[in-house]
Amino acid sequence: MKREVLLSPDQPELGSALRRAMEMEPADIAFEVREAKLLGRGGAGFPAGVKWVLAGGASGAKKYVICNADEGEPGTFKDRVLIERYADRLLEGMAIAGYAIGSDEGIIYLRAEYPYLVPVIEEARSRMLSGGLLGKNLFGGRFSFDVEVRMGSGAYVCGEETALLESLEGRRGEPRNKPPYPVNSGYRGCPTIINNVETFITVPHIILNGAEWFRGLGEDGDAGTKLFSISGDVERPGVYELAMGSTIGELLDLAGAVDIQAVQVGGASGRTIRGDQLDRKLSFRDLPPGGSVIVFNGSRNMLEVLRNFSDFFVHESCGQCTPCREGNRQLRLAVGKILEGEFCCRRCLDSFFELASVMKDTSKCGFGQTSANCFVDIVGGFLDLPEDCSRVHEQNPCHEGR
Amino acid sequence: MAKTPEQVVAEAADRTGRSPDSVLRLLQEVNREFGYVPHEAIRAVSRITGKSAAHVRGVATFYSFLSSKPRGRHIVRLCSTVSCEMKGSSEVLKALEKELGICAGNTTPDGRVTLETTSCLGLCDKSPAMLVNDVPYSGLTPETACEIVRGLR
Ligand SMILES: Cc1cc2nc3c(=O)[nH]c(=O)nc-3n(C[C@H](O)[C@H](O)[C@H](O)COP(=O)(O)O)c2cc1C
Ligand code: SF4
Ligand code: FES
Numbered sequence: 240m241k242r243e244v245l246l247s248p249d250q251p252e253l254g255s256a257l258r259r260a261m262e263m264e265p266a267d268i269a270f271e272v273r274e275a276k277l278l279g280r281g282g283a284g285f286p287a288g289v290k291w292v293l294a295g296g297a298s299g300a301k302k303y304v305i306c307n308a309d310e311g312e313p314g315t316f317k318d319r320v321l322i323e324r325y326a327d328r329l330l331e332g333m334a335i336a337g338y339a340i341g342s343d344e345g346i347i348y349l350r351a352e353y354p355y356l357v358p359v360i361e362e363a364r365s366r367m368l369s370g371g372l373l374g375k376n377l378f379g380g381r382f383s384f385d386v387e388v389r390m391g392s393g394a395y396v397c398g399e400e401t402a403l404l405e406s407l408e409g410r411r412g413e414p415r416n417k418p419p420y421p422v423n424s425g426y427r428g429c430p431t432i433i434n435n436v437e438t439f440i441t442v443p444h445i446i447l448n449g450a451e452w453f454r455g456l457g458e459d460g461d462a463g464t465k466l467f468s469i470s471g472d473v474e475r476p477g478v479y480e481l482a483m484g485s486t487i488g489e490l491l492d493l494a495g496a497v498d499i500q501a502v503q504v505g506g507a508s509g510r511t512i513r514g515d516q517l518d519r520k521l522s523f524r525d526l527p528p529g530g531s532v533i534v535f536n537g538s539r540n541m542l543e544v545l546r547n548f549s550d551f552f553v554h555e556s557c558g559q560c561t562p563c564r565e566g567n568r569q570l571r572l573a574v575g576k577i578l579e580g581e582f583c584c585r586r587c588l589d590s591f592f593e594l595a596s597v598m599k600d601t602s603k604c605g606f607g608q609t610s611a612n613c614f615v616d617i618v619g620g621f622l623d624l625p626e627d628c629s630r631v632h633e634q635n636p637c638h639e640g641r
Numbered sequence: 642m643a644k645t646p647e648q649v650v651a652e653a654a655d656r657t658g659r660s661p662d663s664v665l666r667l668l669q670e671v672n673r674e675f676g677y678v679p680h681e682a683i684r685a686v687s688r689i690t691g692k693s694a695a696h697v698r699g700v701a702t703f704y705s706f707l708s709s710k711p712r713g714r715h716i717v718r719l720c721s722t723v724s725c726e727m728k729g730s731s732e733v734l735k736a737l738e739k740e741l742g743i744c745a746g747n748t749t750p751d752g753r754v755t756l757e758t759t760s761c762l763g764l765c766d767k768s769p770a771m772l773v774n775d776v777p778y779s780g781l782t783p784e785t786a787c788e789i790v791r792g793l794r
Binding site for chain 1: 666669672
């Protein structure tokens with residue numbers, strides 16, 4: 240169901256949430272966000288309040304608030320739209336986070352593909368500085384907070400939070416082992432919270448209206464509203480805000496879609512469902528909604544779509560661990576062979592499904608753990624191959640070496 | 642006189658600092674100034690930050706916006722990911738390749754334009770999309786894309 244908070248034309252006065260927050264105890268803000276059950280909007284869905292409570296309690300004189308504006312998931316553009324329209328609200332959300340965990344320094348890690356958003360953020364920052372909403376001794380108290388923008392350099396994996404930290408520290412964006420978690424040892428070894436643009440922009444609304452209000456916005460036990468970037472075969476591509484827990488069908492009605500063959504939810508590494516499953520829910524309990532929804536009509540060859548995504552994964556794997564680096568190459572080769580008609584039946588593909596499950600279990604970060612999803616979903620759900628062909632498999636070239 | 646890579650690195654280091662943390666930022670500044678990261682810059686960054694040249698090179702080659710080869714005065718990055726492909730980015734690419742007389746991944750002989758394909762630019766509500774230097778263009782057709790590229794001097 241369409242329900243606008245972040246995108247509502249009726250926006251609260253800038254700074255009112257920060258003022259309200261600073262009348263509270265820092266720990267109470269983290270508790271309020273936790274009570275609101277705000278799950279991270281960057282894809283993984285970790286409870287933001289839990290992160291804040293942990294970082295607030297971590298020992299360290301210096302702490303950091305980092306905004307993940309690396310938005311690289313194919314089909315996602317909600318963070319770009321949010322920054323274009325609400326950069327000041329983002330800075331306010333980050334300042335509230337700073338106050339909650341005891342940090343005076345925020346960093347926005349902005350993807351290299353969005354250089355034109357730098358002036359937008361800088362202008363918002365200037366307005367906030369002159370309005371006394373950023374800078375030293377806010378509202379005459381002891382709390383100071385400022386934000387710096389740092390650029391990525393074109394690497395999708397840097398959206399993974401520990402790769403992002405590596406990149407901020409000037410190195411290759413290769414994900415770290417966890418633990419330690421960033422809340423204890425993040426940027427430069429200091430306690431750090433990393434949250435998505437949308438997560439931060441949601442916080443001022445929670446502070447002003449309360450955790451209970453926020454929980455009540457969702458459907459079926461999910462909390463809040465969520466932004467979706469919808470593209471592909473729809474009449475009105477764009478960003479839509481819906482109650483969390485809404486169905487795919489409700490979103491597609493807003494964007495206008497007909498003759499739906501498939502819908503991919505959560506980007507290339509998300510799930511691909513068939514057009515007859517539109518009652519599936521946009522929720523962390525059903526289809527985790529990173530932000531991207533791509534619609535494919537009946538005229539699309541889903542294998543070509545898969546080939547495009549497979550190229551993306553081969554290109555963007557950081558190469559640090561074997562299951563992901565080599566696994567994605569093998570899956571890409573398999574897709575090419577399927578397109579060339581080299582595989583005669585599902586049995587021929589068994590070993591690739593096994594590879595997909597190995598990648599899921601043994602890759603080091605979320606990239607490799609999810610990049611086989613679209614292979615499994617598309618080959619499993621959209622490919623018209625017999626279960627087992629009548630040919631004698633021992634003599635079939637695609638069974639060589641088995 | 643044009644600055645040398647060593648000068649650019651030294652000047653940038655006054656802003657970014659000289660710690661190992663600055664390696665990527667120094668390389669970004671070099672890439673902005675020269676359009677690519679020349680070998681001398683790798684050595685200069687290595688000297689100034691105290692990290693090995695191998696480490697610095699490893700960083701430089703990780704990121705797709707840092708180039709190890711000289712590039713054109715203008716960089717055109719056309720998105721080739723799914724949403725754009727569905728809206729005809731392959732036709733736009735063909736037209737641009739014909740217009741410029743080069744294949745994607747190359748630079749025109751006069752050093753005017755480098756043409757690249759890239760992953761999703763986050764403009765899929767207006768696919769197909771491209772980034773020309775720092776400026777986004779979307780809702781492209783082969784004609785409008787060629788017109789934009791023709792205007793680059
Ligand atoms: C390969 C990969 C790419 C990611 N890209 C992004 C991204 O672009 N933006 C983002 O906010 N989170 C991204 N994440 C999730 C982050 O690791 C992290 O969970 C998130 O920034 C936490 O913020 P949140 O809890 O507010 O969502 C990515 C994760 C993986 C594994
Ligand atoms: S899973 Fe892939 S992206 Fe993640 S660390 Fe391994 S190689 Fe790198
Ligand atoms: S797919 Fe081209 S901009 Fe996203």
